[in-house]
Amino acid sequence: xxxxxxxxxxxxxxxxxxxxxxxxxxxxxxxxxxxxxxxxxxxxxxxxxxxxxxxxxxxxxxxxxxxxxxxxxxxxxxxxxxxxxxxxxxxxxxxxxxxxxxxxxxxxxxxxxxxxxxxxxxxxxxxxxxxxxxxxxxxxxxxxxxxxxxxxxxxxxxxxxxxxxxxxxxxxxxxxxxxxxxxxxxxxxxxxxxxxxxxxxxxxxxxxxxxxxxxxxxxxxxxxxxxxxxxxxxxxxxxxxxxxxxxxxxxxxxxxxxxxxxxxxxxxxxxxxxxxxxxxxxxxxxxxxxxxxxxxxxxxxxxxxxxxxxxxxxxxxxxxxxxxxxxxxxxxxxxxxxxxxxxxxxxxxxxxxxxxxxxxxxxxxxxxxxxxxxxxxxxxxxxxxxxxxxxxxxxxxxxxxxxxxxxxxxxxxxxxxxxxxxxxxxxxxxxxxxxxxxxxxxxxxxxxxxxxxxxxxxxxxxxxxxxxxxxxxxxxxxxxxx
Numbered sequence: 001x002x003x004x005x006x007x008x009x010x011x012x013x014x015x016x017x018x019x020x021x022x023x024x025x026x027x028x029x030x031x032x033x034x035x036x037x038x039x040x041x042x043x044x045x046x047x048x049x050x051x052x053x054x055x056x057x058x059x060x061x062x063x064x065x066x067x068x069x070x071x072x073x074x075x076x077x078x079x080x081x082x083x084x085x086x087x088x089x090x091x092x093x094x095x096x097x098x099x100x101x102x103x104x105x106x107x108x109x110x111x112x113x114x115x116x117x118x119x120x121x122x123x124x125x126x127x128x129x130x131x132x133x134x135x136x137x138x139x140x141x142x143x144x145x146x147x148x149x150x151x152x153x154x155x156x157x158x159x160x161x162x163x164x165x166x167x168x169x170x171x172x173x174x175x176x177x178x179x180x181x182x183x184x185x186x187x188x189x190x191x192x193x194x195x196x197x198x199x200x201x202x203x204x205x206x207x208x209x210x211x212x213x214x215x216x217x218x219x220x221x222x223x224x225x226x227x228x229x230x231x232x233x234x235x236x237x238x239x240x241x242x243x244x245x246x247x248x249x250x251x252x253x254x255x256x257x258x259x260x261x262x263x264x265x266x267x268x269x270x271x272x273x274x275x276x277x278x279x280x281x282x283x284x285x286x287x288x289x290x291x292x293x294x295x296x297x298x299x300x301x302x303x304x305x306x307x308x309x310x311x312x313x314x315x316x317x318x319x320x321x322x323x324x325x326x327x328x329x330x331x332x333x334x335x336x337x338x339x340x341x342x343x344x345x346x347x348x349x350x351x352x353x354x355x356x357x358x359x360x361x362x363x364x365x366x367x368x369x370x371x372x373x374x375x376x377x378x379x380x381x382x383x384x385x386x387x388x389x390x391x392x393x394x395x396x397x398x399x400x401x402x403x404x405x406x407x408x409x410x411x412x413x414x415x416x417x418x419x420x421x422x423x424x425x426x427x428x429x430x431x432x433x434x435x436x437x438x439x440x441x442x443x444x445x446x447x448x449x450x451x452x453x454x455x456x457x458x459x460x461x462x463x464x465x466x467x468x469x470x471x472x473x474x475x476x477x478x479x480x481x482x
Contacts, residue, residue, distance in 0.1 A: 006249045010256040022227040031094035044279040045255045046262045050301045051283035057265035061231040063096045068127040128228030140206035157185035173246040212238040226258045235264035244270040272298040286363040297347035311342035314368040325454045332458035333471035356381030386466045392431040398461040405460045410452035
């Protein structure tokens with residue numbers, strides 16, 4: 001998916017290296033909720049943490065909040081607030097170690113609890129912190145102390161109206177036109193705030209709004225300070241997909257204008273799809289503990305978290321085209337293997353290298369194999385697809401040399417037009433465009449054409465040794481299980 005304009009502007013400003021004088025560079029957590037010193041790097045101003053429930057996403061947000069002293073006293077939080085001793089567990093030997101930049105230099109500090117109390121709080125760097133937890137998604141009527149606000153005799157109190165900028169942002173994210181909005185107090189309480197919206201001259205308080213509207217209105221009400229850090233747990237909760245996309249774009253714009261760092265947790269493919277690879281971090285709870293993988297694709301994240309299919313072995317490949325190619329090779333080699341595996345696109349080759357190392361160290365919860373495209377260098381734990389070139393170049397070139405056998409029959413198009421459009425597509429300099437160009441001319445889907453090409457190649461061009469390089473590791477892995 002193409003990067004949105006707001007995200008692209010944020011990328012361009014970040015890459016200059018001359019902005020964001022305050023930034024958190026990395027964080028290591030030990031002795032807390034299963035963390036044993038794993039490091040999380042923050043290489044983009046807006047970062048989404050993704051992973052299954054209990055993988056440690058919220059722990060990262062809380063550790064960040066505990067690493068800084070807040071420049072606003074009411075927002076001050078400590079590690080003991082997030083990681084307390086309870087009647088059920090005692091925390092000791094814990095540490096939150098981090099690297100931060102202020103001005104031109106980086107420093108490493110830590111907050112730690114060697115035995116009975118946390119140390120290092122006075123030495124923490126100061127920064128504006130906004131920590132937005134899941135309390136925002138509670139209906140107003142269910143929040144503690146809000147019932148008294150609707151008793152007889154209670155009247156409106158002071159309020160802070162949204163300016164035009166905030167009102168336009170709210171309208172854009174939710175997809176409604178608001179005549180007004182603001183955060184109100186009542187005569188019954190000087191602290192408990194209520195969002196009030198106006199549509200077509202009709203006012204709706206938080207007692208009568210949807211949870212999504214409440215969540216966005218309260219999020220926009222925050223006055224984020226320049227160079228601050230914003231932490232949002234489950235940022236997509238209660239929002240429909242369009243609103244999720246618009247919200248993350250809005251946050252990217254604010255991050256660019258105020259040079260903020262924003263870290264969110266999510267389970268949403270729509271949030272992930274809006275961010276570049278460096279803004280997506282997957283936390284995997286494996287056999288050997290937690291593993292941090294940066295740059296995952298939305299497909300990888302969603303497949304990892306969805307158990308509708310119950311495979312015996314996971315096969316990781318670079319993208320959907322590699323997935324189709326591997327599927328057709330395995331089907332041609334021994335089709336009974338295919339239903340027993342799940343093929344997962346992971347994104348960039350750097351992610352594949354990281355996954356390969358995990359596979360080599362047996363850190364996945366179930367058997368896993370990692371494949372790199374043929375134009376990548378060998379890497380530990382990875383199997384390189386044969387051919388020493390990108391899959392498109394291998395498949396197209398071999399089929400062209402063989403006269404495009406069976407391709408027209410597979411896609412239901414005339415032989416002459418199929419061959420003509422495929423040959424013309426190969427004249428484009430970028431091989432990534434070949435499938436799309438030919439598919440558009442043949443008026444079929446790109447995946448439909450690519451699958452036909454891969455099936456023909458696997459049956460007519462690929463030799464048994466080539467198929468074996470791909471399929472034999474899968475077969476041997478499955479045989480070990482039985």
